[in-house]
């Protein structure tokens with residue numbers, strides 16, 4: 480089965496607070512679906528509409544399932560259904576939610592009942608990779624990781640990181656998340672093709688984790704929890720939309736979210752209107768230069784004048800292909816440092832001359 484038919488991302492590995500800051504004030508936001516976390520996080524913005532787009536129908540079906548669950552369940556039952564908390568009744572809850580799904584999503588989840596039974600939250604290939612990686616990390620350093628995830632003070636955390644982690648074998652395990660063979664042969668990701676050589680990946684990840692260790696508490700980062708504990712639970716950090724205090728607002732705003740299938744290149748032909756906000760995740764990870772430029776052409780074609788964008792760059796760093804894409808360097812750097820998903824460069828700014836402007 481090809482990459483764009485698998486469930487690749489299911490929980491959260493991006494910090495929605497970054498997109499909420501970068502796109503503040505946008506009224507109509509286009510957002511790559513992925514795990515569904517970013518579109519759901521964007522419902523906590525003041526946007527009137529969020530359109531979730533993915534080329535992969537399985538990622539869109541995951542978002543449909545999450546929406547049906549949020550609509551019907553209270554907070555604790557939602558966490559149990561998703562697999563963030565324990566449950567023995569996920570399949571019977573799925574039977575209740577099933578009529579709410581489109582025929583295509585129903586068909587996908589009927590075939591993936593085992594995932595539903597185990598909880599979809601940790602079912603993505605990326606989540607499984609992180610779970611295995613965390614098992615390996617804990618095999619090597621269980622005590623140090625426990626200490627790292629309990630620490631209450633950023634300075635002490637920075638020191639602990641330098642002493643116990645920065646120049647230890649643990650780095651090799653961390654580097655695994657950016658190794659090309661992992662992406663090619665485990666994830667079967669097209670992104671494997673565009674990763675830099677291992678030393679460069681290692682140096683990048685080392686410096687990102689060292690900086691993060693000095694900037695915010697790892698226990699407050701849901702991404703760090705996936706890295707070090709291999710999973711989320713109801714007591715630890717969770718993505719913005721999944722926090723108890725935001726649940727009512729999220730439920731009330733579900734009608735603002737719409738899902739469409741397609742690629743960024745297809746945007747001009749999709750008749751879904753224009754946008755003044757774009758949450759683009761790291762689509763460049765999957766693109767050579769030509770494809771990257773084509774995707775941006777699609778985005779620009781449906782951008783309102785002065786539309787805001789927020790892009791994430793993992794390893795495949797390409798410059799913006801058009802002059803009209805105006806990068807706010809100061810904000811981009813600030814958001815890169817504060818982003819609790821640790822491994823991304825954030826690039827944000829405005830599209831100055833959309834075809835609609």
Ligand SMILES: C[S@@+](CC[C@H](N)C(=O)[O-])C[C@H]1O[C@@H](n2cnc3c(N)ncnc32)[C@H](O)[C@@H]1O
Nearest residue numbers: 488492513514533534535538742743760761762
């Ligand atoms: C860029 S990936 C990153 C996943 C993200 N970290 C998450 O957890 O949601 C997000 C999604 O973008 C989709 N995608 C990548 N390139 C795309 C494109 N050119 N058009 C539409 N969807 C795309 C992938 O299928 C994937 O589901």
